[in-house]
Amino acid sequence: MWNRFTTNVQNKGRLVCRPIPSRSWYHLPPAILSITCYIASLIILSLLNAIPAAYADESICTETTGTLIDDTYFSVFIQQEMVYRVYLPPCYDSEGTPYPVIYLMHGSNRDHTQWTERLGIHEALNRGITSGAFPPVIVVMPYGGWIANENRFEGNATWSNIFLTELMPTIETRYHTNEQRALGGISRGGFWAFNIAFRFPELFTAVGGHSPFFDPGHYPAAYNPLNLAESAPNIDRLRIALDRGADDYAWYGIDLMDEALTRRGIAHTYTVYPDGEHEDAYWAAHVMDYLAFYLADWVTPLDLPDIQHTFDTSNSVDLYLPVVAFSSRQTSIDSQRLLRVYSGLPDFDLVLNDTVANALQTHGIAIHPVTSVVDDETLLTELWNNPTHYTLLPINALSPHLRPLWVDDTPVLTSDLTHYPFIFPGTLYDPSRMTRIIFSGVTALGRFTREALMENGVDWAVSGIQDYVISADYFHTSNEVSFHPLCPNADHPVMGGLCAMDEHFSLFEQLDVDVMELSGNHNNDYGFEAYIRTLRLYQQAEIATIGGGETLHQARQPLIIEHHNNRIGLLACNWSGPDFALATDSQPGAAYCDLNWLQEIIPTLAEQTDVLIVTVQYAEY
Template identity: 40%
Template sequence: MGPFLIGMVRVTVQLMIKRRIFICLLLFAGMVASAPVFLPVSAQDICPEKAGTTTRETYPSGLLGQTMYYTVYTPPCYEQSEAAYPVLYLMHGSNEDDGHWIRLGIEDVLNAGIADGTLPPMVVVLPFGNLIANRNWFDALSWGNIFMTELLPQVEATYRLDGRRAIGGISRGGFWAYNIGLKHPDMFPVIGGHSAYFDPGHAPETDNPLDLITTVDLTGMRFWIDRGKDDFAYPGLDLMAERMAEAGADYQYIVQPEGQHYNTYWSLYVADYLAFYAADWLEPSTPPQPTATPPGIGAFATNTPIAPMQITAQATVPQPTASQPVPMPTATLESTQVTSQAATSGTWQVYFPVVAFPSLMTSLSMETAGRVAQGEALPALILDTETAAAMQAAGFNLSPEVRLVEPSDLRNALWRDYNAFTLLPMDRIAMDMRLLWVDDVPVVDMLEQYPLAKQAANGNYDPALLQRVTLSGVTALTRYTTTMLDQNGVEWAASGIEDYVKRSDFFHTSNEVSMYPTCPQTNEPVLGGPTSFCSKPSHFDLLPLLDVDVVELTGNHNNDYGYNAYAETYDYYVSQGMATIGGGLTVAQAQAPLILPGENVAMLACNFPGPYYALVNEDPSMLGGLRPGAALCDWHWLEEALPALAEEVETVIVSVQYQEVEDYLPLDQQYLDFRKLADLGADVVIGTAAHKPQTFEFYQTQRGDRSLIHYGLGNLFFDQPFWGNSRFFMDTIYVYGGRLQAVELFPGLIEEQARPRLMTPDEREAFLYFMFRQQNGF
């Protein structure tokens, strides 16, 4: 087919779609015009029922070619009455479904409010946007268009409605509520967004609520937005409030004194949300209920934009010539870890809980694993036929009702449903799947307690074949972190992650600061100017306390207090039995890869941005003279070293000091450089300089396989208190039988600028939602 014909087909398809939309709108208009007339609902003081009815319904989407779902609440006595009711449409958040608001407790709030007269009887519709609601599509296949042309006409032809409408939503659903409502202001005079996600670059101006609010006639409309004090979505909400004020909108913007971007926050205020939506629907004799807020809120604004709470505020060289290829011996490291695997010798038959990588799940409960082992068919469980057959042959009791797919379809099934999980033997886990813990403990450390594991001759899992490497980001025991270590001690600082990192065979961190005897006082000139960093020698006791095995020395502050401080710190690592990568006293030391015991895994590290005085140099004629320091990421060296290393070992891990940027997304050049490292032979590429956690990529290399790229882990120990800078990942790489098998994520939060810890379940959900949905775009 030639270009002209292709163009004709495309135009024809668009015309057909536009014609379909026009017909749908005409049909909807006809439905409304021909619909029977109902009297508005009055107070239901004679209704004997105490609870409404909630059902799940379907409608066919011709645009998507699939069945779509929604849940609907009808008020008490709906079936016995002939009255018509107002309707409230409430959108769910990303990674949720039409049960989201049900799980937040909306049924109980509606029933109680209707019974005591603080809420009018109403119909509440909870659409399920499925994957389409997560797409940034704004054409005929957008979620907004499907809602308006397919769902809404069916709902309003099916239920007795009186023409009064309101629309709202949570997070991503809040975006869609404002998108739909502002594009149809005559139909939706009341719009709410709860932690709604707004971003200037999130949508074109014709569809972005931040732009629509400035162009629509807002006469007669009411708006609500709210968030908790620590909600990551605050920049867009603050901006929306500013634009509402400029537009003269009738709006409320509420910042609660506590709360982040998760369900426990929204569930507290469901009654407030419903009172807002229904304020115009109450009988004249019943005054609208005021919005309830906790005492001392001090953060309520009506028609006034408010600034974010201060605690959430965020901050917005010459190089040497190419080094010669490495004239090594390579470095080696003896494993000193003693983990619980020692107690699980022999082979086991184990089925590990696994999710699609972008799932918000991190841990399965032991109770859930036990229910599977007892033969219960859980709605969230998907098994492939190969695993199901193997489990039954091994004596596990599986329900005949369990959801089964072919092995070739398992990956797509998980990626279509981020709430689902599966069970797999270790050697069948794919890179874009992610291991779950059980009760926040890695399964490999609790085989004897895990109900889906049993010792077996010739089992599918041999603990002796597993190596775990935990990778962490910036460690800088300096500035205010120093103060907190002085006050609380290194044992306190280690206590939040000590148990986890000691489970790994090898724990890595990028320590960017050298020790100095009189830190921070010095009579010598410092190389880093006013941002020169040092650590107290006593605070380095933190590293052996955490059983640090591998210290990365690619950081840009290790030479701040002079080359002697670097050398003495390097000697300390050697004396403690810690291996180093990416830096050293000589070029050979800095460039040497580290071969882990078993000789299946190698680690290599380097520094892209400098500055010059942080880089190792053996040429006395160059600026700064002879010095220890970091290995420059020199492509002449890397183009020889990485392919050779990939031939020597099964798994190559490359960690990188890159240009620091206060963003969750990498720089354009960073994409190119990290991908090139993967093309040259790296199976894992990790950014260790980022002070904010950055996104992930499963990159298809020119070698024909895929590499895991994590552009930034974030801080581990550093005194940056901002929301993004105090949150981090640790990535645990599972190498099984020498092969990169799986990844486990540790989502962490730094308390008091010096004590990293595992996030709570709610904190994890909010953080992963932000990283995976809002930033990564999964």
């Protein structure tokens, strides 16, 4: 490999459950009897739904707003009139196709009006449904009152029992619903949503918690969502979403839920927005995202176009990529989603700048009116403030503050672009000149990493990324420690405690590492001889090195890669020391980030290369 371098998503009958004087039910508690009867009704109703509905003449809906209704039901269990607010979609039809239902609960010091008056969810629903982005849906917002703030979990007089055996049957008798339900809530309401959904996952398709309040020791384990996440059966059938703002005081319990679901291998999403506290302003800012999550399973599949470009996509083209803020947890986007945008359909997470919106329209792409279009200068801030948002940018407009998304879990630039939508005749991108370099960041085969390697072996360690990294033209990593034959022991005084074992060097060879950066803090921990010996190991394996060397002069040498008619420069240095880790005229180590040297060499290298990449070993946080 050294030769690659020159230098270095019907109707139904109504059933009523009544007590049956049968000994088979005798020993069941009334609450369990009610829930069991209700679940049995739902199973029968789902069978009835399999009978084809009579043909109904469905006209086009011209209404643009839904209807908000406040109504009541009587709770036998607490002998109290209970209030709820319901949203009915535009052109609600009580005899046509039945509607799915979202049940949304309020926070502890709020009521059934929170989701509408404080968060504006009805306006978001109107916008989404009339634009075609959301399917018509019924949304129920119950008032839990005092009972929802009580930690009652057993017997009849509990909020979960009232919700399941009194509210839900009332809603699904009064309104034209089908068997599809989602459940969510804010803060205390989020707690109840997970408490109910995790105990009765067969009743719901999705559950969401928006700053949900979870506490590991505050509730009995049989009813605590954190414990249910560890052991409740069948919760993997649910789509699960969690979110909070970075400054939310309830972060600890939400993090625990994320960790519990992750340990169990339960698929879920957890979004931490960079701004936002435990308050209405935060939830209002993300209500459209919440609806998109709940409604994802109920969006009617569209017959989207099969892209057939009439030009040769293997030559120079103008290529636009889906891009997010570098801090976003998104990694991939579904190709069907991009096809919706390409077809002029709405995507509420898409944000375009003026330049790109105009360019796409010039290429014949109809930008849906709901698409957010911002000034070029505002786009970056918009993406960083909203990590679920994405944009489309020409390939030459990418920056380190942004990160291109994969499509269907595959990098766009390694795919056949014949069926990719956002590619047009032009000159911005020439596939024949592409050079792919993967930067893994810093590694150190010491401490717990070394112990894991000793226990599981090198083959195990490389298996997670091997196929990915060897697909690149060049693979760069930064190793912070030197190899020593006696590691983790030593036969001489050491300057630091980190080293790597010789038998683990093959990890770099199996990963086909091309460039090893030596700007790390610990390469001299086991002494200068270990450093120089490790340099020889890299040379023997034909691994180029940057950012470190036997002397300061060698450590400062750039690496120039010539590939596909490209000249790419790599330069590295250490910003933070310590002193014994830095190279001098007579001591091996890392090149210190001397500003005078950088101010001189960077402009020079920039003139000599097409792309210059400077990497820095900076302070650790």
